[in-house]
Structure formats: C-alpha cells, structure tokens
Amino acid sequence: MLTKFVYAIESLSIWVGRSFGWCILILTLSVSYEVFVRYMPGFRPTVWAFDMMIQMYGGLFLMAGAYCLAQDGHVRGDVLYRLFPVRMQASIDLLLYIIFFMPGMFALAWYGAEIAADSWRWDEKSSNSPARIQVYFFKSLIPLAGGLLILQGIAEMIRCCKAIRSGVWMQRLDDVKETEDLLIEQAHEFGMARRNQS
Secondary structure: OHHHHHHHHHHHHHHHHHHHHOHHHHHHHHHHHHHHHHHOOOOOOOOOHHHHHHHHHHHHHHHOHHHHHHOOOOOOOOOOHHHOOHHHHHHHHHHHHHHHHHHHHHHHHHHHHHHHHHHHHOOOEOOOOOOOOEOHHHHOHHHHHHHHHHHHHHHHHHHHHHHHHHOOOOOOOOOOOOHHHHHHHHHHHHHHHHHHHO
C-alpha cells in the first residue's frame, strides 16, 4: 500500500516535471525570435519577450523541483555518504528531511500562498517592461511548487523508512537518463553478453 502511494506521488512529480519541461521549447523559440527581430531590418524588438522569458524560466525552475527530487537528481555532497550502509544513508536522509527539508517547504508553500494572494488582489503587473505583463499567474506557482515538494518529500521519507527496515532502497520510477549512465549500462550489458558467450 505504501509502495503504491510513493509511486503515485512520484508519477505526479514526473508528469508535472515533463509538462513544464515544454517551457524550454517556448523559451528557446521566444529568445530566437527576439534575437532575429533585433538584427533584421524592418523588424522591431518585442516589449513582452523579457518578461515572458523570466516567467518561463522561473516556472520551469519552480515546477521541476519535485521532479528532480523524485529522480534523485539534486546535488548531494556524497564523498562519505556513499560509503555508508543503506540503513545509515536512509537514517541520515530521514533526519535531514524532518529537520530541514519539510520546514523549508512548508514555509515556501505558506508564504508563497500569501505572496500569490496579494499579487492576485493587487492585479500585479511586471514593472520590468512596457508590456506590463501580469505576474500573478507566475506567483501562483510558488505555493503550488511548495505543495508538490511537500508531497514528494513525504514519499521520500516513506522511502527512507522502508530502506531503514529492509536495508535496500526502493526502486525509482524510470524516466530520462544521463547519456553517461546509458553508456555505462550498455557497456555493462555488452560485457555480460561477452562473458556469457565465452
């Protein structure tokens, strides 16, 4: 039951991360268009590109946090950590989630909700460009990101508890992999196949 719960949260985090990953394409196209119109005669630069780029990048950054946590992709100083047995790693992780991560994410969600509510109430617009783009949609992502990180943090704490009991980390849901990881896996599979042939 707990395993299904963890995988359900992880699936949500992955889905949200993939969905907001499309911001990269929009960001790339808008930057390319802006560069194109700045240097082509007869075209004029846009008034909306700067704000839109900030909001796209900010949205991607905020909403990819839970995805990154679900994929165990956050930077970790693991010079000593990786040498510890799984139960000790899980105990350290659980303690750090309880002391640092969860209070920080609750603060992000709580104060983010206040910031978003104020922004909606004031019909806040960007002061960075003449386009005066609304920012309340963007600021609404702050408490949403905090909520998703809290959910994923709960899943990670359950994962830690299971690892403390069993001495083995739960398998993570697969998604994209780094090229280096894929090459290592292929080399390992190739080596195993050659050993089996001999």
